[in-house]
Amino acid sequence: MSVGETEPRPAAVKAVPVRHPGRWVAGVAVAVLAAMLINNLVTNEAYNWAEQLKYLFSPAVLGGVRNTIWLTVAAMVGGVVLGIMLALMRLSANPLLRGAAWLYIWVFRGTPLFTQLLIWGNIGALFPTLGLGIPFGPEFVTAQTNALYSAAAAAALGLIFNEAAYMAEIVRGGIQSVDEGQQEAASALGLTRPQTLRRIILPQAMRVIAPPTGNEAISMLKNTALVAAIPYLELTFTVQNIYSHTYQIIPMLVMACLWYLFLSSIMMIGQHYLERYYGKGYSR
Amino acid sequence: MSEQTDMPMGDLMVKAEQVCKNFGHVEVLKGIDLQVRQGEVMCVVGPSGSGKSTFLRCINHLEKIDAGRLWVDGHLVGYRQRGDKLYELREKEVAAQRRDIGMVFQRFNLFPHMTALQNVMEAPILVKGESRDAAKARAEQLMERVGLSDRMGNYPSQLSGGQQQRVAIARALAMQPKLMLFDEPTSALDPELVGEVLDVMRDLAREGMTMVVVTHEMGFAREVGDSLVFMDGGVVVEQGVPREVLANPQHARTQAFLSKVL
Ligand SMILES: Nc1ncnc2c1ncn2[C@@H]1O[C@H](COP(=O)(O)OP(=O)(O)O)[C@@H](O)[C@H]1O
Numbered sequence: 001m002s003v004g005e006t007e008p009r010p011a012a013v014k015a016v017p018v019r020h021p022g023r024w025v026a027g028v029a030v031a032v033l034a035a036m037l038i039n040n041l042v043t044n045e046a047y048n049w050a051e052q053l054k055y056l057f058s059p060a061v062l063g064g065v066r067n068t069i070w071l072t073v074a075a076m077v078g079g080v081v082l083g084i085m086l087a088l089m090r091l092s093a094n095p096l097l098r099g100a101a102w103l104y105i106w107v108f109r110g111t112p113l114f115t116q117l118l119i120w121g122n123i124g125a126l127f128p129t130l131g132l133g134i135p136f137g138p139e140f141v142t143a144q145t146n147a148l149y150s151a152a153a154a155a156a157l158g159l160i161f162n163e164a165a166y167m168a169e170i171v172r173g174g175i176q177s178v179d180e181g182q183q184e185a186a187s188a189l190g191l192t193r194p195q196t197l198r199r200i201i202l203p204q205a206m207r208v209i210a211p212p213t214g215n216e217a218i219s220m221l222k223n224t225a226l227v228a229a230i231p232y233l234e235l236t237f238t239v240q241n242i243y244s245h246t247y248q249i250i251p252m253l254v255m256a257c258l259w260y261l262f263l264s265s266i267m268m269i270g271q272h273y274l275e276r277y278y279g280k281g282y283s284r
Numbered sequence: 285m286s287e288q289t290d291m292p293m294g295d296l297m298v299k300a301e302q303v304c305k306n307f308g309h310v311e312v313l314k315g316i317d318l319q320v321r322q323g324e325v326m327c328v329v330g331p332s333g334s335g336k337s338t339f340l341r342c343i344n345h346l347e348k349i350d351a352g353r354l355w356v357d358g359h360l361v362g363y364r365q366r367g368d369k370l371y372e373l374r375e376k377e378v379a380a381q382r383r384d385i386g387m388v389f390q391r392f393n394l395f396p397h398m399t400a401l402q403n404v405m406e407a408p409i410l411v412k413g414e415s416r417d418a419a420k421a422r423a424e425q426l427m428e429r430v431g432l433s434d435r436m437g438n439y440p441s442q443l444s445g446g447q448q449q450r451v452a453i454a455r456a457l458a459m460q461p462k463l464m465l466f467d468e469p470t471s472a473l474d475p476e477l478v479g480e481v482l483d484v485m486r487d488l489a490r491e492g493m494t495m496v497v498v499t500h501e502m503g504f505a506r507e508v509g510d511s512l513v514f515m516d517g518g519v520v521v522e523q524g525v526p527r528e529v530l531a532n533p534q535h536a537r538t539q540a541f542l543s544k545v546l
Pocket residue numbers: 307312330331332333334335336337338339
């Protein structure tokens with residue numbers, strides 16, 4: 001039979017589609033709930049949208065937003081750097097380094113961040129003076145902890161030390177996900193271990209590390225609210241201060257949530273591009 | 285003090301004396317004696333698990349040998365000898381030794397986050413401190429030499445297996461090695477892609493490169509190889525001129541193996 005011959009095409013399939021009554025019920029239920037929510041947002045005066053607008057860009061709130069942002073950035077940068085060090089310790093051939101990293105992660109992941117932050121806020125009681133010197137020997141420089149130490153430092157250190165424990169496990173998983181042949185190929189070319197790590201292993205591990213790190217960063221944005229425990233004036237503590245004299249509690253808290261939503265949305269966009277950047281060479 | 289690290293080897297590129305390697309309690313190499321002359325193409329064949337890959341990996345110190353001695357280009361691999369005492373080389377010194385030994389793997393092991401050209405440029409820049417421009421110029425030449433000048437901007441995932449292996453060869457050549465090690469370079473390839481890789485290797489041999497090639501391509505061994513080594517159970521069972529060994533194997537184990545693969 002030759003290919004060019006025109007044959008009658010088979011009849012198209014015409015069938016009655018399966019009905020999904022459940023979807024209709026669920027759809028209606030969601031629509032009703034959405035209508036109720038919108039109605040509530042518009043008619044419920046407790047939101048006091050005018051009050052929110054009044055404070056949305058006030059200097060105090062903007063100051064709180066700024067502190068929230070820098071804390072998030074500092075905690076993630078510090079957490080990633082310290083986390084990479086801990087991950088390398090965990091993968092080291094030296095059992096002492098491995099054990100130390102394991103202990104660190106055990107402590108910082110096994111206790112609540114809120115409690116850790118309270119301790120950082122009171123660190124002066126634990127270490128009244130800080131000094132530089134020989135361990136167990138004389139100190140050359142000594143200073144009062146509380147003189148060196150600010151609420152900002154306590155907040156940043158508390159978040160960094162906690163985040164590092166989580167990042168260490170993420171980084172370790174990423175490094176272990178890289179095929180062993182990569183290390184071999186790099187060694188065979190004469191690359192040293194640090195060169196291999198920096199140019200070959202970590203860039204590939206980033207593909208595995210980037211998505212959970214993005215999630216960590218978004219969690220961190222929200223966890224900064226906990227440094228009110230220290231106390232440090234980030235966004236949530238700022239609006240608490242405002243409503244403690246205006247008594248507009250719900251409007252201020254909702255306004256803070258709008259700020260957090262705005263910031264986390266920007267981070268989600270950043271996360272998308274980060275993942276795309278580190279995924280290069282893998283698509284198609 | 286007498287430094288015996290280097291030893292005059294005449295025109296020998298590789299000299300192995302009673303090389304042994306254990307993994308735990310398993311003896312994988314049981315005293316390998318081999319010599320590869322400069323410009324020689326040595327093909328190594330043998331059943332799976334006979335220690336061929338392990339021996340190749342010992343040559344560039346990806347594995348530490350447990351007994352015996354191994355020299356490449358007159359240098360003891362991985363150690364320095366003073367008197368009759370051996371000192372392990374530092375990581376940096378081992379890396380420096382490896383520069384002169386290129387290796388091509390069964391599974392290519394290209395760097396997937398870099399384009400083909402970047403794969404070839406990377407080591408000369410990092411290891412030899414070459415300028416970007418110089419490294420790029422040579423990488424482009426090498427890509428042309430392996431017939432891939434139109435693929436330089438592609439990532440490995442966008443290349444066929446045969447193309448990837450040719451990039452891997454170019455990557456190894458970019459370090460201007462004195463010796464090339466091939467570990468079953470065509471075993472992971474679809475049959476129709478084997479030829480293009482063997483062609484590149486044949487050209488390399490013709491230009492005088494010293495090569496140790498673990499392979500199951502008996503046609504290549506016969507045509508290109510200067511010598512053929514048959515390994516089994518961690519020892520060299522038989523070696524000689526490829527045509528003769530293939531046509532007229534002396535040892536029963538060689539005969540049994542060849543009757544299965546030919
Ligand atoms: N890293 C390793 N750890 C333990 N055993 C290994 C390792 N590498 C190879 N072996 C063992 O050594 C033997 C020889 O392996 P190999 O050199 O890869 O053989 P071939 O390349 O000839 O197939 C095999 O039995 C293999 O299981």
